[in-house]
Amino acid sequence: MSTSAAQQPSPALFFQTINAHQRTEALKTAIELEVFTAIGEGNSTAADIAKRCQTAEKGMRVLCDFLTIMGMLTKQDGRYGLTLDSSVFLDKRSPAYLGGATEFLCSPMLIEGTKHMTEAVRKGGSAMEGDGTLDPEHPVWVQFARGMAPMMAMPAQLMAKLVDPAADRKLRILDVAAGHGMFGIAFATQNQQVEVTALDWTPVLEVAKENAQKAGVADRYKSIGGSAFDVDFGSGYDLVLLTNFLHHFDPPTCETLLGKVHAALADGGRAVTLEFVPNDDRVTPPESAGFSMQMLVGTPSGDAYTFPELERMFGNAGFSRSTLHPLPPTFEQVVISEK
Amino acid sequence: MSTSAAQQPSPALFFQTINAHQRTEALKTAIELEVFTAIGEGNSTAADIAKRCQTAEKGMRVLCDFLTIMGMLTKQDGRYGLTLDSSVFLDKRSPAYLGGATEFLCSPMLIEGTKHMTEAVRKGGSAMEGDGTLDPEHPVWVQFARGMAPMMAMPAQLMAKLVDPAADRKLRILDVAAGHGMFGIAFATQNQQVEVTALDWTPVLEVAKENAQKAGVADRYKSIGGSAFDVDFGSGYDLVLLTNFLHHFDPPTCETLLGKVHAALADGGRAVTLEFVPNDDRVTPPESAGFSMQMLVGTPSGDAYTFPELERMFGNAGFSRSTLHPLPPTFEQVVISEK
Numbered sequence: 001m002s003t004s005a006a007q008q009p010s011p012a013l014f015f016q017t018i019n020a021h022q023r024t025e026a027l028k029t030a031i032e033l034e035v036f037t038a039i040g041e042g043n044s045t046a047a048d049i050a051k052r053c054q055t056a057e058k059g060m061r062v063l064c065d066f067l068t069i070m071g072m073l074t075k076q077d078g079r080y081g082l083t084l085d086s087s088v089f090l091d092k093r094s095p096a097y098l099g100g101a102t103e104f105l106c107s108p109m110l111i112e113g114t115k116h117m118t119e120a121v122r123k124g125g126s127a128m129e130g131d132g133t134l135d136p137e138h139p140v141w142v143q144f145a146r147g148m149a150p151m152m153a154m155p156a157q158l159m160a161k162l163v164d165p166a167a168d169r170k171l172r173i174l175d176v177a178a179g180h181g182m183f184g185i186a187f188a189t190q191n192q193q194v195e196v197t198a199l200d201w202t203p204v205l206e207v208a209k210e211n212a213q214k215a216g217v218a219d220r221y222k223s224i225g226g227s228a229f230d231v232d233f234g235s236g237y238d239l240v241l242l243t244n245f246l247h248h249f250d251p252p253t254c255e256t257l258l259g260k261v262h263a264a265l266a267d268g269g270r271a272v273t274l275e276f277v278p279n280d281d282r283v284t285p286p287e288s289a290g291f292s293m294q295m296l297v298g299t300p301s302g303d304a305y306t307f308p309e310l311e312r313m314f315g316n317a318g319f320s321r322s323t324l325h326p327l328p329p330t331f332e333q334v335v336i337s338e339k
Numbered sequence: 340m341s342t343s344a345a346q347q348p349s350p351a352l353f354f355q356t357i358n359a360h361q362r363t364e365a366l367k368t369a370i371e372l373e374v375f376t377a378i379g380e381g382n383s384t385a386a387d388i389a390k391r392c393q394t395a396e397k398g399m400r401v402l403c404d405f406l407t408i409m410g411m412l413t414k415q416d417g418r419y420g421l422t423l424d425s426s427v428f429l430d431k432r433s434p435a436y437l438g439g440a441t442e443f444l445c446s447p448m449l450i451e452g453t454k455h456m457t458e459a460v461r462k463g464g465s466a467m468e469g470d471g472t473l474d475p476e477h478p479v480w481v482q483f484a485r486g487m488a489p490m491m492a493m494p495a496q497l498m499a500k501l502v503d504p505a506a507d508r509k510l511r512i513l514d515v516a517a518g519h520g521m522f523g524i525a526f527a528t529q530n531q532q533v534e535v536t537a538l539d540w541t542p543v544l545e546v547a548k549e550n551a552q553k554a555g556v557a558d559r560y561k562s563i564g565g566s567a568f569d570v571d572f573g574s575g576y577d578l579v580l581l582t583n584f585l586h587h588f589d590p591p592t593c594e595t596l597l598g599k600v601h602a603a604l605a606d607g608g609r610a611v612t613l614e615f616v617p618n619d620d621r622v623t624p625p626e627s628a629g630f631s632m633q634m635l636v637g638t639p640s641g642d643a644y645t646f647p648e649l650e651r652m653f654g655n656a657g658f659s660r661s662t663l664h665p666l667p668p669t670f671e672q673v674v675i676s677e678k
Contacts, residue, residue, distance in 0.1 A: 008668060009427035011490075013410055014437055015626065015670075017366045018444050020359040022453050022632055027356045029457045056463025061621075062635040062642075063460045068622040069629050071352055075622050088348035098353055105357045114361050118368040121402045124395025151350075282400075283407040283414050287354065290408050293361055296401040303401075329347060331354075 026066050028106055031099040035063065036072075036082060036090035044079040097150060104147035109140045113297035125300045141179065141200075145207035149180035155274070155330045156186035162325055162334060163239065163272050167191035171238045174199065174264060176228050177245040181208025181221075183274070184241060188217040199224045199231065228257060233264035240265060243274040244332075247291065250301035251313055258317030265339045271319065273335040274327070276304045287331035310335050365405050367445055370438040374402065375411075375421060375429035383418040436489060443486035448479045452636035464639045480518065480539075484546035488519035494613070494669045495525035501664055501673060502578065502611050506530035510577045513538065513603060515567050516584040520547025520560075522613070523580060527556040538563045538570065567596060572603035579604060582613040583671075586630070589640035590652055597656030604678045610658065612674040613666070615643045626670035649674050 030036060038052040050060035064080045067073040072090070074081040082091065089098040104110070112128060113120070119127035160183075164171060170193040175184035178198035185208075188194040196217070198208045202225035212221040224231050228245070240261045246254050261271050278289035288304060295302035305313075311322045319337040327334050369375060377391040385400035392399065403419045406412040411429070413420040421430065428437040443449070451467060452459070458466035499522075503510060509532040514523035517537035524547075527533040535556070537547045541564035551560040563570050567584070579600045585593050600610050617628035627643060634641035644652075650661045658676040666673050 009424050009435075010668060011424070011428050011437060012626065012670075013424055014366075014428050017362050017409060017411070018441060019629075019633075020362040021364075021450070022456075022629075023356050023359040025360075025453050025456045026632065027353070029460055032457050033460065055461045058463040058642075059460035059635060062631045063456075065621045065628060066632045069625045070356060072356070075620065084348050085350070085352055089350050089353050096348075098350060102357060111360070114364050117361075117364045117402075118371050121368055121372065121398035122394045124397040281414065282404045286408045287351065289404060290358070290361075292401045293365065293405045294358075296398060303397075329349060331351075 022066075023070055024106070026063060026070065027072070028102055030063060030067055030072070031090065031102055033063075034092060035060075035067070036086050036099075037092040039073070039080055039082050040087060040091035040093060044081065046078075046080070049080065095150075096154070100147045101151050102147070104140070104144045107140050107143055109138070110294075110298060113294075117293075117297050120297045125296065126298055128298075139203075141204050142207060145180040145204050149182055149207070149211060152180060152182040153186070155327060155332065156182040157190070158327050158330065159183060159243075159272070159274060159334060160186040160190045162327065163187075163270070163336065164191055164194075169193060171195070172236060172266075173197070173239045173241060174233060174237045175241045175243075176261070177243070178208045178223075178241075179204060179243075181211045183243045184208075184221075185212055185215045185217060187239070187241075188212070188220050189215050195220045195222070197222045197224060197234065197237075199226070199228055199233070201225065201227070228260075233260060235264050236266045237264055238266055238269050240269070240271045241274075242271060246273060246310070246313075247275060247295050247304055248299050248302040250303075251305075251309065253301075254313045255316050258314055258319070262318045262339060267339065269339045271314070271335075271337040271339075273310065273337065274332050275310065275335065276331065277307055277310065277324065277333040277335070278304050280306050280308065282306065285331065288333075307333075307335070361405075362409055363445070365402060365409065366411070367441055369402060369406055369411070370429065370441055372402075373431060374399075374406070375425050375438075376431040378412070378419055378421050379426060379430035379432060383420065385417075385419075388419065434489075435493070439486045440490050441486070443479070443483045446479050446482055448477070449633075449637060452633075456632075456636050459636045464635065465637055467637075478542075480543050481546060484519040484543050488521055488546070488550060491519060491521040492525070494666060494671065495521040496529070497666050497669065498522060498582075498611070498613060498673060499525040499529045501666065502526075502609070502675065503530055503533075508532060510534070511575060511605075512536070512578045512580060513572060513576045514547075514580045514582075515600070516582070517547045517562075517580075518543060518582075520550045522582045523547075523560075524551055524554045524556060526578070526580075527551070527559050528554050534559045534561070536561045536563060536573065536576075538565070538567055538572070540564065540566070567599075572599060574603050575605045576603050577605055577608050579608070579610045580613075581610060585612060585649070585652075586614060586634055586643055587638050587641040589642075590644075590648065592640075593652045594655050597653055597658070601657045601678060606678065608678045610653065610674075610676040610678075612649065612676065613671050614649065614674065615670065616646055616649070616663065616672040616674070617643050619645050619647065621645065624670065627672075646672075646674070 033053040043049045046061035050057040068075045116127035175198045184196035212218045276288040276291035291304040314337040322337040325334040372392040382388045389396040389399035407414045455466035514537045523535035551557045615627040615630035630643040653661045653676040661676040664673040
């Protein structure tokens with residue numbers, strides 16, 4: 001990770017980093033022009049790919065060389081090919097295609113936060129007007145729900161298997177900030193006795209309901225529209241799902257919410273949290289630890305919390321015990337907290 | 340470079356790349372807030388660094404963790420330290436400080452080109468209005484001359500030693516597109532019999548003249564203001580320096596210029612070119628090969644040329660022989676072409 005062990009100082013990392021924004025743009029450009037799909041279809045020379053994607057040959061040659069340098073294509077004797085990762089995640093024809101997620105991950109709102117990083121560091125929170133992405137009914141969350149659903153299908157199935165492995169008894173589930181709804185839907189798909197109540201802002205719930213319909217679980221799918229902090233959760237749930245939600249808030253706000261979750265659970269019920277959980281050093285693993293920056297620039301006081309921090313919040317909210325579970329191959333972890 | 344050898348597909352590279360722009364911003368932010376300098380001065384906790392840089396402690400903690408993940412800081416028991424590279428290149432008090440180069444490398448003009456990458460790929464050249472950074476008297480070049488001078492002192496000295504190792508005879512040197520002037524100045528500093536004529540747009544020459552003054556070679560330093568394509572070079576030069584210039588133009592334009600260079604050289608004279616020279620595969624080494632993208636988005640028809648391409652241009656312009664010389668530890672190479 002560090003270059004301090006090298007014998008000679010090198011400016012390589014400086015240049016690589018100062019130009020790193022070019023990599024983001026090159027990936028966006030390649031997705032937009034369908035370069036990976038074109039190569040997956042069998043086009044392999046710059047001339048053929050350019051023809052398929054309707055670009056200049058020189059432009060395509062420079063882009064494909066750059067994608068090769070970035071490790072997203074291979075090049076042999078002037079012919080480009082897909083890497084395993086690119087064929088699985090970047091060819092539009094693949095079921096695991098991630099290209100749709102770029103619309104959310106590179107939405108002007110998220111990019112805007114990053115642009116004001118210096119001010120965010122000074123302030124200790126997002127320098128954007130208002131509450132950043134936490135503004136009520138912010139359209140970014142509909143984009144999120146649509147763009148991220150395909151990507152979340154796999155983690156959702158893994159989580160359902162982890163939490164309800166037998167899948168043989170009735171479960172009432174509240175899916176807080178359900179978004180695309182994929183998490184609750186995965187539980188309902190795997191266990192016919194599951195009933196899901198999805199909670200999110202009303203425009204976002206439309207996406208979740210569409211997905212429940214597609215998955216054939218609409219008859220066991222209810223919803224509550226509004227903010228998780230304001231609406232009545234109801235009670236008697238066996239599971240409350242908190243997927244990628246707590247990181248938007250500071251610990252006191254999380255504890256308030258967790259108190260409400262605790263009250264909504266039946267005796268023996270469990271809160272199931274999916275989060276980017278860095279190790280206590282806060283710099284490993286890179287994917288989870290780096291997520292703190294996203295929260296600094298994008299939210300007033302959110303963070304990526306370590307397990308001891310999460311454990312403390314759940315404890316303060318009345319939960320008896322929390323356990324941490326990795327969810328490979330995803331970068332996130334599951335915290336299961338017992339009432 | 341490629342992940343295709345991995346057993347399992349992973350979206351890690353996709354996420355790393357789509358968020359790569361955060362790395363550029365984090366480095367800019369750290370330079371702007373003088374984080375590396377603060378740590379070099381002995382501040383090591385987030386609280387102390389925040390105090391020195393006048394930021395929130397949380398903001399500084401998240402930034403320093405992110406810089407650690409990026410490999411630009413170390414972290415041990417909650418204390419941050421500089422890597423060797425960071426202490427040499429990013430602490431303001433170091434003579435090799437590169438922070439000043441960010442103003443040029445992240446100037447709105449260069450960033451703007453990158454933002455229009457899709458259109459540039461379609462078109463095969465910069466999608467910016469006008470001629471991009473080649474607009475006459477574009478202010479980016481004064482920024483370039485000021486920001487890049489410290490960074491170029493070392494490569495300039497290496498080049499002067501390579502080309503004039505004995506430093507014992509009279510040399511008349513024309514420094515084309517001299518910019519900060521550091522290349523010609525290095526020859527004049529090492530050899531008292533060198534006379535330099537610097538050529539560049541007039542506002543840029545002011546920077547070169549200042550640098551010649553500082554180096555104590557102003558009495559052997561002349562200048563010609565204007566475009567290299569328009570002005571009279573004079574004649575009888577022993578060396579013509581072409582440092583980081585040819586990559587802005589297409590081969591026919593380069594050949595026109597090289598013909599003019601050839602005519603301006605005395606018999607036995609040499610053209611000395613500094614360039615990012617990718618291998619024939621155009622994807623290695625990454626620093627040189629990746630430079631093609633910078634030229635695609637920033638110029639109408641520039642490129643990073645391979646050695647056979649450069650050899651051909653010099654040959655077509657009348658040069659008898661070109662040789663390629665690495666210039667470690669820089670990423671660039673020197674081409675020496677004999678009249």
